[in-house]
Amino acid sequence: MMRKLLFTALCAFTLTAAHAGGLMTNTNYHIAFDRMFARGATTEIDAAYSNPAGLAWGHEGFQFSLNFQKPWQYRDIETSIPNYLAYPALGYNGYDLDKKYIGKASAPIVPALFASYKKDRWALSTMIGIVGSGGFVQYDEGIPMFNVMTMGKIFEKSVAAYMVNPQSPIMTPEMYNIDSEVKGKQYIYGGQINFTYLINENFSAAIGLRANYYDGYSRGYVTATTLQQYGSQQLMDLQLDVTQRAWGFAPIVSFNYHKGPLTVAARYEFRSKINTKNDTQALEVMMMGQKTDIKAMAETMGNEKTLAALASAMGDQMADKIKNYMPDEHVRYDMPSLFVAAVGYEFSPQLRAALEYHFFDDKHAIMADNRQKELTHGTHEILAGVEYDINKKFTVSCGGQRTDYGLSEGYQQNTSFACDSYSIGLGGAWNISEKLRLNVSYFCSLYSDYKCEYTAKQIDGKMEGGYLNTAYSGSDTYSRTNHVIGIGLDYKF
Numbered sequence: 001m002m003r004k005l006l007f008t009a010l011c012a013f014t015l016t017a018a019h020a021g022g023l024m025t026n027t028n029y030h031i032a033f034d035r036m037f038a039r040g041a042t043t044e045i046d047a048a049y050s051n052p053a054g055l056a057w058g059h060e061g062f063q064f065s066l067n068f069q070k071p072w073q074y075r076d077i078e079t080s081i082p083n084y085l086a087y088p089a090l091g092y093n094g095y096d097l098d099k100k101y102i103g104k105a106s107a108p109i110v111p112a113l114f115a116s117y118k119k120d121r122w123a124l125s126t127m128i129g130i131v132g133s134g135g136f137v138q139y140d141e142g143i144p145m146f147n148v149m150t151m152g153k154i155f156e157k158s159v160a161a162y163m164v165n166p167q168s169p170i171m172t173p174e175m176y177n178i179d180s181e182v183k184g185k186q187y188i189y190g191g192q193i194n195f196t197y198l199i200n201e202n203f204s205a206a207i208g209l210r211a212n213y214y215d216g217y218s219r220g221y222v223t224a225t226t227l228q229q230y231g232s233q234q235l236m237d238l239q240l241d242v243t244q245r246a247w248g249f250a251p252i253v254s255f256n257y258h259k260g261p262l263t264v265a266a267r268y269e270f271r272s273k274i275n276t277k278n279d280t281q282a283l284e285v286m287m288m289g290q291k292t293d294i295k296a297m298a299e300t301m302g303n304e305k306t307l308a309a310l311a312s313a314m315g316d317q318m319a320d321k322i323k324n325y326m327p328d329e330h331v332r333y334d335m336p337s338l339f340v341a342a343v344g345y346e347f348s349p350q351l352r353a354a355l356e357y358h359f360f361d362d363k364h365a366i367m368a369d370n371r372q373k374e375l376t377h378g379t380h381e382i383l384a385g386v387e388y389d390i391n392k393k394f395t396v397s398c399g400g401q402r403t404d405y406g407l408s409e410g411y412q413q414n415t416s417f418a419c420d421s422y423s424i425g426l427g428g429a430w431n432i433s434e435k436l437r438l439n440v441s442y443f444c445s446l447y448s449d450y451k452c453e454y455t456a457k458q459i460d461g462k463m464e465g466g467y468l469n470t471a472y473s474g475s476d477t478y479s480r481t482n483h484v485i486g487i488g489l490d491y492k493f
Helices: 002-011 031-036 052-057 144-164 294-301 303-314 316-323 368-374
Strands: 061-084 095-101 103-106 110-119 122-139 176-198 203-226 234-259 262-269 275-287 290-293 330-332 338-346 351-360 379-389 394-404 421-431 436-447 450-454 456-459 462-465 474-492
Touching: 031 061, 031 379, 031 394, 031 421, 031 436, 031 474, 052 110, 052 122, 052 176, 052 203, 052 234, 052 262, 061 122, 061 144, 095 144, 122 203, 144 176, 144 203, 144 234, 176 234, 275 294, 290 294, 294 303, 303 316, 421 474
Parallel strands: none
Antiparallel strands: 061 095, 061 103, 061 110, 061 474, 103 122, 110 122, 122 176, 176 203, 203 234, 234 262, 234 275, 262 338, 275 290, 275 330, 338 351, 351 379, 379 394, 394 421, 421 436, 436 474, 450 474, 456 462
16 A cells, blocks of 8 residues: 555656646736736736737837746645554554645746837737746655655555564654655746737737747655664665656637727637656655666666556556656646636726736646546636826836635645635836836735645444545645745836
8 A cells, every 4th residue: 555655646746836827827927917916908018918909009119028026935735644653553652743844936036028019000019938837846854745655654564574573673753764855847938929900999809829838847855764773774765857848839819998998808818738748867766675666667668568567566547647757758737728808997097997807727728647627617816906106207006816726635736736815916117217117016925725634434344545545544734825026127119
């Protein structure tokens, strides 16, 4: 059982960072979004992403915008398993596991570039940025699914050895140290181009295409070594290093209605199929002196025969999971289709407000191991924002966003989890000159913790289920934080 857990964790390993938007899609590119959120009805330069059709009412001539954001994020897992590994027949009452694993999710300065040119009834625009995921996640002490299974497997092996030779020590968690680290990267870089046309005085439309490039890796290790008084023996060593890359493309259509102070806009982005290819550098495990190098097996026997051998030894389900990290295998990380509807209203020349709705069809965007099927529905977002011109030089704004992912316990994993959230943002703009504007912003997301409880049950006199099928009851509580500051320059000529 614990051997299966080891490979389950090994092959489920993929990590993402937090962002504004759906499970795989970012929406925060321009600083105006960070300080107002509801930008789906804008006609300014950020419309190159948020509302391409709206550029028909934008600046005549050229516009450029360069934006930089810096996020700080944490993705923590608090695990509790009372009396783990209790074995009363051997006089061991178990190990109370109650630990918080801190995941630092970070990214360097994240840039985004916008440009547009409008002449009379038509406009051409582009946007380049990190359109999906976007960041690194690192757990300096590993994650519970690795550490828990390591303790379980070591205990199981040592008990088996004790039954054969009572002089052999039973290795409990108090007798060794675990050195563990897990880290991952996911970036989806995107370049988008749009063509906008003013159909009549009130109605415009735009078509576009975005090219998406996925670049990610999953790396980690777990090493368990006995304390010095027990001989400093290495009990376990697990290694994983896999890089994944792929291209995907998404057509985009948008429409805009504008009359007087009212703007109504809609946008639809088609699903982007992203089928990554593995570059597997390491995929192996050593347990109690016995090493299994899955990568080497695949290079010698080929993936198909290796998976057949693993299926024979560990079952078809386990072999299917391992397939996701075999050399040259393909794994899906689709970006879902996205529908946006927005209404903007200008109450006065100084005061503007907007209301917006997003639907990300995550249930029909294929994920690794078809995890999308575990979602109860696609992602729903409601956004609202207001903007006020203090004078001709200075503008202030604020906004909020509610995100509901349709999560379930079956979707959540130590290596990839989400939490519903409320986000708030604020900031301002300074018109340095008629041509140059400076934007600054801050936003944060307030997440709801998600607790998964796993209860072991007695079936036919035997405890089954529980935490990672260890036959012990336990829980994982997932929590997240997110803070972002941003600065950007818009230039017209």
